[in-house]
Amino acid sequence: MSQYKYLTGFGGHFSSEDERCPNSLPVAQNSPQQCPYGLYAEQLSGSAFTAPRSENVRTWLYRKLPSAVHKPFQPFSGAKYLSNNWGEQPPNPNQMRWKPFDIPARDQKSLTFVEGLHTVCGAGDIRARHGLAIHIYLCNVSMDDSAFYNSDGDFLIVPQEGILDITTELGRMTVAPNEICVIPQGIRFAVRVKSPSRGYILEVFDGHFCLPDLGPIGANGLANPRDFETPVAWFDNTDFKEFRVISKYQGSLFEAEQEHTVFDVVAWHGNYVPYKYDLSKFMVINSVSFDHCDPSIFTVLTCPSLRPGTAIADFVIFPPRWSVQEHTFRPPYYHRNCMSEFMGLILGRYEAKEEGFAAGGATLHSMMTPHGPDAKCFDGASNAELKPERIAEGTQAFMFESSLSLAVTKWGVETCQKLDAQYYECWQALKNNFKIDN
Ligand SMILES: O=C(O)Cc1cc(O)ccc1O
Numbered sequence: 001m002s003q004y005k006y007l008t009g010f011g012g013h014f015s016s017e018d019e020r021c022p023n024s025l026p027v028a029q030n031s032p033q034q035c036p037y038g039l040y041a042e043q044l045s046g047s048a049f050t051a052p053r054s055e056n057v058r059t060w061l062y063r064k065l066p067s068a069v070h071k072p073f074q075p076f077s078g079a080k081y082l083s084n085n086w087g088e089q090p091p092n093p094n095q096m097r098w099k100p101f102d103i104p105a106r107d108q109k110s111l112t113f114v115e116g117l118h119t120v121c122g123a124g125d126i127r128a129r130h131g132l133a134i135h136i137y138l139c140n141v142s143m144d145d146s147a148f149y150n151s152d153g154d155f156l157i158v159p160q161e162g163i164l165d166i167t168t169e170l171g172r173m174t175v176a177p178n179e180i181c182v183i184p185q186g187i188r189f190a191v192r193v194k195s196p197s198r199g200y201i202l203e204v205f206d207g208h209f210c211l212p213d214l215g216p217i218g219a220n221g222l223a224n225p226r227d228f229e230t231p232v233a234w235f236d237n238t239d240f241k242e243f244r245v246i247s248k249y250q251g252s253l254f255e256a257e258q259e260h261t262v263f264d265v266v267a268w269h270g271n272y273v274p275y276k277y278d279l280s281k282f283m284v285i286n287s288v289s290f291d292h293c294d295p296s297i298f299t300v301l302t303c304p305s306l307r308p309g310t311a312i313a314d315f316v317i318f319p320p321r322w323s324v325q326e327h328t329f330r331p332p333y334y335h336r337n338c339m340s341e342f343m344g345l346i347l348g349r350y351e352a353k354e355e356g357f358a359a360g361g362a363t364l365h366s367m368m369t370p371h372g373p374d375a376k377c378f379d380g381a382s383n384a385e386l387k388p389e390r391i392a393e394g395t396q397a398f399m400f401e402s403s404l405s406l407a408v409t410k411w412g413v414e415t416c417q418k419l420d421a422q423y424y425e426c427w428q429a430l431k432n433n434f435k436i437d438n
């Protein structure tokens with residue numbers, strides 16, 4: 001896989017030209033009467049035209065043909081387990097844990113990234129542009145001669161197995177396990193894979209992801225803006241007789257034929273862009289005195305709601321770090337939360353669960369569903385010598401935390417056959433240690 005070039009920064013206004021076409025970007029205006037190289041100008045808006053400047057995002061694309069040149073969309077039935085029907089199953093407040101989701105063998109069932117989208121849970125209403133969905137992707141073949149775009153929201157993609165080679169309208173990027181990428185609403189992309197691949201997707205309908213405010217932390221720390229990478233302009237110069245555009249629109253998939261690739265953008269400028277981020281670059285802040293900090297200290301990206309400080313969804317990681325707190329039970333505390341907590345594991349093991357939560361699997365602790373360390377973890381951490389210790393070495397767990405109450409799909413409960421009915425047992429061995437002198 002070749003090394004692609006990137007522009008660095010978060011939320012900036014970028015300009016990029018494919019190096020084969022110098023001066024392809026119009027100078028000092030967006031819509032010249034004739035664009036350089038005979039290109040068409042097309043604006044891609046990611047916010048209302050009238051959104052405040054701080055939230056206003058759009059990109060100007062200079063391409064061989066406008067996106068409007070395609071045959072009519074028809075229903076596409078390739079992704080059987082993509083869902084936005086939150087009423088498929090009765091509500092279930094239990095702690096849930098899934099064993100690693102199986103990636104089908106290529107000679108048994110070939111699946112592209114789009115065909116391999118399996119929805120686990122979600123909430124809200126796509127048409128009202130409020131809510132989210134959590135999908136698992138399982139794929140083993142590349143999307144050749146086709147591209148996908150999501151009309152419904154942004155995708156935050158978390159690869160767990162296999163490297164994704166993603167071509168977007170704005171250029172190309174590779175995203176490996178322990179890296180993530182965001183493809184905002186409407187941006188067309190195709191995913192190529194060399195090996196069986198699996199990962200998690202957080203889809204948000206409300207708005208775009210942004211960096212969390214840092215408050216008293218100051219001007220630096222957590223995910224630093226300079227570590228985000230956006231592709232440089234690249235166009236595919238192949239002549240296509242048949243190219244397929246797949247659209248997710250109001251939760252359903254559609255396909256349209258056209259005789260040209262969507263990856264024909266020669267130059268672009270703007271602030272509505274896909275980007276990737278290497279999770280090992282996260283600057284970790286934590287307690288250096290006592291007590292366990294809330295996991296919001298590990299927020300990489302957030303999709304805010306209109307309620308201050310309350311996210312549609314936060315993307316939180318649990319990276320390798322030093323643990324130094326004194327006279328403290330160091331693992332996560334027992335808790336009940338008014339938010340929903342969906343967790344996945346990219347690498348290694350998670351500190352609060354010694355067993356059972358495996359890489360490529362997941363857990364869901366729904367609103368007010370009690371959870372915390374398993375019995376083994378409690379005993380170990382209650383009696384451990386509290387010396388400075390590296391924790392989570394070689395590990396990366398993450399959480400999608402949402403203020404919405406999530407419903408699990410039929411695929412998540414039944415079809416995937418990975419729901420672990422024994423999960424509740426991990427707390428059953430916890431003893432009542434209460435002592436009172438009477
Ligand atoms: O439940 C979990 O494992 C996630 C989590 C971690 C933590 O350190 C504190 C609270 C929390 O919900």
Ligand SMILES: [Fe+2]
Nearest residue numbers: 335341365371
């Ligand atoms: Fe939790």
